[in-house]
Amino acid sequence: MKLRPGLLALLVLAVLGLLAVLALPRLATPREGSTEVRFVREMIQHHAQAVDMATRIRDRSDDPTLRSLALDIMLSQQEQIGQMRGWLTLWGLPWGGQGMTAEHARMMGMATPAELNSLDTPPVPQAEKTFLQLMIRHHQGALEMLKPALGGGVRPEVQALARQIHAAQGGEIKLMTQLLADRDAQPLPAPAGDGGGMDGMEMGGHQH
Template structure:
């Protein structure tokens, strides 16, 4: 190898090393810390998803003959369980525990989460009444999720977190529309939206054109 080639190779290696250092210490690649929007979102959404999985499992265990409802419940169960695994994987990569400051009861309610009594009713009500309640509870639950994604849809958020937030927003907005139609077919209406939700602002939410399914 000539001296010129050796010099060019050394320069290329130096440039590559400098670029690696810059990327390693750039804000975009810095690991999220406790209290950051990403960590709070991932932990709270994991908790929120876990309840959706629980509700979907409960209604799947009933003797329902409504194939569409059973399909919706299974889709929610599988997709949100997968996303829980994804978010816990991020926390592990960020060297943070899965658990942390959990949502208070008031905060959970403002994000559309069901009470223990409402969950129990999914097991004890007659099947058709439980199906109607499931749709009402899950619509409200999804409305809470749409409010939860808003803080991580903007700039300055890690791209993988922002992408997941957009996927959740697109998927759950579509499921809300479907479940609202299913409720109407049963002669019922959704429950009032959770306090943190603004249906008008959700209609105009930037979904980024990305879908989960």
């Protein structure tokens, strides 16, 4: 049967497209020490603390905007933790690894155990201010951590997640800064993050 010119052209394009895909080099599975693995493991730990802080303040606050923000952080970051753990499983790597040293955690905007506990005992209005200050700094640290994952040579799914986190947490920083101003308070100094790797002891955290 003779093919019509238009159909023949489409068939040729489809074959050429398939050949182009087959000719592409397969992406290597990330290994220990790679940008992808370091980023994912660090962000899992960072996200876990954000979920912890959001859970603490949502348990105490009656402010609907703050409770909604806390719930958004809890749900979105728990989902991303699951996604990143899934990647590690697909890559044949354990979820865990060495945690951040206290110094590196500070540079990534993470709260100390004492700062986490300060969300539990003071009057609610003060705890709300503290939460906003700690979470703004925490998000600022996350934006530093994204930089290596947004560079060249990183797997596209990891880059896509990094862009998603950047957009979401950038918007949340603006909202939290306004909520803090409404309470006549100012953000803490931004962390002096370096986007580097993790090593040393694990930071403590309260789990719900």
